[in-house]
Structure formats: C-alpha cells, structure tokens
Amino acid sequence: MASILSYVPLVGRLVAPRDQALAIDLEPVEVHGVEANPDKRPRTLKHLLRANHVNHSIIYHNLQFDNHMPHALCSAYHLGAEPHQLYHIYDVESKSLEPWQDSPSEVTEDDWRDYLGDKNYQRAYVDFFEDALAMKYAYGWKKVVEEYLLKGDEPLVNGLIGGRTTTQRPLSLSHSHPADHARSRPPADPPRLRLRVRQPRDRHGSPRPSRHAVQLPAQVPR
Numbered sequence: 001m002a003s004i005l006s007y008v009p010l011v012g013r014l015v016a017p018r019d020q021a022l023a024i025d026l027e028p029v030e031v032h033g034v035e036a037n038p039d040k041r042p043r044t045l046k047h048l049l050r051a052n053h054v055n056h057s058i059i060y061h062n063l064q065f066d067n068h069m070p071h072a073l074c075s076a077y078h079l080g081a082e083p084h085q086l087y088h089i090y091d092v093e094s095k096s097l098e099p100w101q102d103s104p105s106e107v108t109e110d111d112w113r114d115y116l117g118d119k120n121y122q123r124a125y126v127d128f129f130e131d132a133l134a135m136k137y138a139y140g141w142k143k144v145v146e147e148y149l150l151k152g153d154e155p156l157v158n159g160l161i162g163g164r165t166t167t168q169r170p171l172s173l174s175h176s177h178p179a180d181h182a183r184s185r186p187p188a189d190p191p192r193l194r195l196r197v198r199q200p201r202d203r204h205g206s207p208r209p210s211r212h213a214v215q216l217p218a219q220v221p222r
Contacts, residue, residue: 032077044083048073048090052097058126060098063119069093112148116156 034042052069059066072089081089103124107115112128115121129144137143149156 040083041077041081041086044086045073045077048086051090052094055099056094056097057100058122059119061096067097069097 032042034046037043049070052067052073056067056069069090072093073086076086076089100123103121105121105124107121107124107128112125115124129148132148133139133141133144137147149160
C-alpha cells in the first residue's frame, strides 16, 4: 500500500520509504537540430543565436534586465518565422541590449561556488563553464550538467526549480545549437529523463518540508 500511496502528491511525502527515491519519467521533447541542418531557416537561427551569445551580455541595464533574445528567436522559429523575420527580431532586440563587461576576476574550479548569485561575475561564469565543457569534458555537455548542476549538498538545479539563476546557459535545450548551451549535438532520439526525488528527513528520521520544490535529481540521461 505504501508503494502506491507514495506516488500520490503530498501523501507520498509521508509514506515513502526513507531510502527510496521516487522516480518521475519525463517524455523526451522534439529536438530541432539546427547545428547541422543545411536549410536556410535553421542556419539563420544558429547564426543569430551565436551572434547574440558573442555580442550581448545575459544581464544588462545595471544588471537588472535579462537578455531574452534566445527566447524570442526560438519562439519565432517554432512559429515558422522566415530568415528575414528572424533577422528583424535580432536587429530590433539588439538595440536595447549591451555588450559583455569584464568580471572583477576569473572563476576557477576552487572558488566557482563563492560567487554564485553575484551578477557581476556573469562573464566569468560563462568563461568557466565553456572552458570546462571544452577542456575538461571534451564537449560532453551531459557530464558538465551532471558535475555542476546536479552534484553536491546544494546542487544548482535547486535554483532552476526554486528560484532564478544568474545564467541562462542551460536554456533552450530543445534546440541543438552550440551558442546558448553546450557545443555538442544531442542524439536523434533523445532519451527519457528520469528524475529522482528524495524526501528530506530530520535527525530523527521523520519527514520534513523541503526548501525546494524538488530536492535532487540523481542523474542525467546517458
């Protein structure tokens, strides 16, 4: 009975076995392979996303506003926008965006958690994760996600679920372009993503409310 009730929202928080993780299967989404697609529309989207990534900061206007260029371009692409329309969106949106500014210092493997939440380090974090992607994991973006997003006592994925983060690197993962997330091509048939949710316990072993909507996914699909 406990195994059935454990999948009922709220009730499952009380009856799930202490060491058993609840698994949630998420259906794979369609992948738009714009990286290698020779057609003009996907090539235009890839070019403009890369141009935005190179030319415009993620946060601007005294670090108050977010760069929504990728979302506007990808939404228009999904709705069937032609290349000239994508260029028009880029030209209009670019007028209010700002170029990258140098961070106070670099972010390294030893101190990368020290500046989380400090928007002044947005450029340093982009450089740090790009270097990790290229030099440490040979463009294996899933390994980068698993290492920096899912591991540790306070994984960064909690920020994606419970609040906002200071970078948008993982956004638009349904588009297989290298400019806004990782420079690799996802498989033609994306795997199912399996999230594991662990019920937090107090020191007596009793369930306690979590600070986050979902506590911790266990792994990235291989």
